[in-house]
Amino acid sequence: MDLSFLKRQMAGDDALVARFVAIFKAQVPAQVSQLPGLCENEDWEELSSAFHSLKTQFNYLLMTDFAEQMRELEESVDNGETAFIATRIAEFTKTFDLFWQTEFREN
Amino acid sequence: MTSLLLIDDEVQYSELTKEYLEMKGCNVVLKHDGQAGLDAFKMNSFDLCVLDIKMPKKDGFTLAEEIKEINETTPIIFLTGQSLKEDKIKGLMLGADDYLTKPFSMEELYLRIKAILKRVKVQEKAIVIEQYQWGNSKFDLELRELTVAGEKIKLTSIESKLLKLFCEHQNKVLTREVAMMGIWGDEEHYRGYSLNVYVSKLRKFFKPDSSVEILNLHGEGYKLVSKQRVIS
Numbered sequence: 001m002d003l004s005f006l007k008r009q010m011a012g013d014d015a016l017v018a019r020f021v022a023i024f025k026a027q028v029p030a031q032v033s034q035l036p037g038l039c040e041n042e043d044w045e046e047l048s049s050a051f052h053s054l055k056t057q058f059n060y061l062l063m064t065d066f067a068e069q070m071r072e073l074e075e076s077v078d079n080g081e082t083a084f085i086a087t088r089i090a091e092f093t094k095t096f097d098l099f100w101q102t103e104f105r106e107n
Numbered sequence: 108m109t110s111l112l113l114i115d116d117e118v119q120y121s122e123l124t125k126e127y128l129e130m131k132g133c134n135v136v137l138k139h140d141g142q143a144g145l146d147a148f149k150m151n152s153f154d155l156c157v158l159d160i161k162m163p164k165k166d167g168f169t170l171a172e173e174i175k176e177i178n179e180t181t182p183i184i185f186l187t188g189q190s191l192k193e194d195k196i197k198g199l200m201l202g203a204d205d206y207l208t209k210p211f212s213m214e215e216l217y218l219r220i221k222a223i224l225k226r227v228k229v230q231e232k233a234i235v236i237e238q239y240q241w242g243n244s245k246f247d248l249e250l251r252e253l254t255v256a257g258e259k260i261k262l263t264s265i266e267s268k269l270l271k272l273f274c275e276h277q278n279k280v281l282t283r284e285v286a287m288m289g290i291w292g293d294e295e296h297y298r299g300y301s302l303n304v305y306v307s308k309l310r311k312f313f314k315p316d317s318s319v320e321i322l323n324l325h326g327e328g329y330k331l332v333s334k335q336r337v338i339s
Contacts, residue, residue: 011214016123023119052161053117056188060210 001103002062009060024057025104032096035089039082047085048077066096109133109224110152114144114170115159115186127213133220141165145173149332150324152279153181154227155220160187171201177332178278182223186211239274241333242318246270256315265290269305273321273331282328 003017010016031050038047055070069092076085111133115121118139125135136151138144142164148156156174160167171183182204199206204223207216239246245254251267253260262270272281272289287298290305306321306329313319322330 005210009210009212010123011127011212013127013213016127016213019123020120023123027119049116049161049163052188056117056209057120 005062006060020060024061028054028057029100032093035093036086039086039089042082044077044080044082048074051077066092066099109220110154111135111220112138112144112148112151112153112156114138114141114157114162114167116140116162117159124213124216128217128220131217133217141167141170144170148174148177148181152276152330154224155182155184157184157186157216157220160185168197168201171203175202180227181278182227184216184219184223186216239277241316243316244313244319246274253312255312258315260312265301265305266308269302270309273309273329277331277333280324280327280330284328286328 001021003021006020007014007017010020031054035047035050038050051070051074055067055074058064058067058070069088073085073088073092076082076088109132111128113121113125113128113135115124115137116139121137121139125137128135136147136153138147139162141162144156144158145165156171158167158170162170165173167185167187171185174181174183179202183202184205184207185203186207186209188209205219207219237248239248243256246252247254248267248271251262251264253262253270268290269286272286276285283299283302284294286302287294290302291298306323310321313321318333320332322332324330
């Protein structure tokens with residue numbers, strides 16, 4: 001995980017960085033797992049908020065590909081373009097789960 | 108101490124921002140939705156507000172409009188996950204003083220807050236206030252004259268001092284201690300009864316003007332709330 005940008009944004013405060021990462025690890029997988037359900041229930045407002053939140057979190061950790069996908073999905077939902085959202089969420093969660101297992105695999 | 112209202116729906120991350128600003132010596136009230144933020148703004152006095160734009164219940168733009176209706180001089184900084192030019196323009200048109208795109212640097216946020224407050228203090232010093240004017244009311248300090256809905260009321264020295272204090276704390280809390288010190292130069296317990304009487308008199312004077320209200324903040328003091336403010 002590249003923490004260089006996050007460190008700059010947290011004014012070099014290691015304690016704040018560590019707490020940010022802890023929140024990230026606890027919050028992001030839970031938010032990602034909720035995406036398909038929100039889509040299924042057509043809760044577009046909540047879904048847009050979730051994409052919005054994930055986008056910012058990915059950006060802090062320089063996960064720019066994920067951040068860009070979140071930005072596109074948020075924009076689609078906000079514009080009412082929801083026809084292919086379920087498929088795109090399924091693709092994203094698959095990639096994300098793989099990434100997460102590799103990056104944060106428990107020893 | 109600088110008093111800040113921070114409103115951000117990212118519950119856990121915004122705690123980090125709050126703690127950083129508190130480490131820098133600010134007093135921060137943190138709320139997580141627009142409505143709770145507005146309620147906090149009505150009940151307290153803040154030097155500056157930091158508002159997220161995309162929030163549940165009430166977005167940052169709507170909230171900024173409502174804050175400006177209560178106190179048009181309170182500086183506002185918007186935080187947003189978007190970097191859309193239209194959003195920046197909309198924010199600035201609503202009277203925002205600055206704009207930060209997430210992910211933002213904590214230090215940059217703090218420095219911008221400091222810069223805005225420095226600018227505000229300079230502006231306040233440059234204004235010599237002799238008259239206060241609201242919707243249908245006008246207070247001439249030199250003449251000790253209050254005009255409400257066209258009717259002129261000659262104020263006593265104490266009424267005038269109290270109203271001046273309210274004007275100086277408009278849309279902010281005027282504590283009982285500050286009021287008593289400002290009027291009588293001491294905080295003797297028995298002054299409290301007199302203060303209640305003078306506040307009631309001012310309320311009565313303002314009765315014909317619905318745009319002005321003196322709120323009773325239990326255990327704190329009073330707040331003069333006006334939807335419009337013009338200083339000349």
